[in-house]
Amino acid sequence: MKKANIILAAAIIFLNGGAASIANAASIHNQLSNYAEIIGKASACGINTQVASRAVGRWLGNKASSGSIDLSKLLAKYINDVKTSAAKQLKNKSTCSSAISSFNSTAWP
Numbered sequence: 001m002k003k004a005n006i007i008l009a010a011a012i013i014f015l016n017g018g019a020a021s022i023a024n025a026a027s028i029h030n031q032l033s034n035y036a037e038i039i040g041k042a043s044a045c046g047i048n049t050q051v052a053s054r055a056v057g058r059w060l061g062n063k064a065s066s067g068s069i070d071l072s073k074l075l076a077k078y079i080n081d082v083k084t085s086a087a088k089q090l091k092n093k094s095t096c097s098s099a100i101s102s103f104n105s106t107a108w109p
Helices: 004-014 020-042 050-065 071-091 092-107
Strands: none
Touching: 004 050, 004 071, 020 050, 020 092, 071 092
């Protein structure tokens, strides 16, 4: 597990008084980061990502309602990750076919 993921998982557990397991928190973080990267890249390539973004939002809301995560902190990270991925993709438009393929093949929550 990457060091940043471990730190984030520990922070989530600390903020929730130990309600989430490290594995669960890291899994949520990893899934959210993957969704953010795919959506950010596809968006930069001109794909309408609204339906996928709503699906991720519902999924994250469901995770938060269980009390296992801090929604506001992860939502802020998600938005930042989408922006970062979009900015990187804009610098390398030649890879849009790969980004679009990845977006279209993703099983959204």
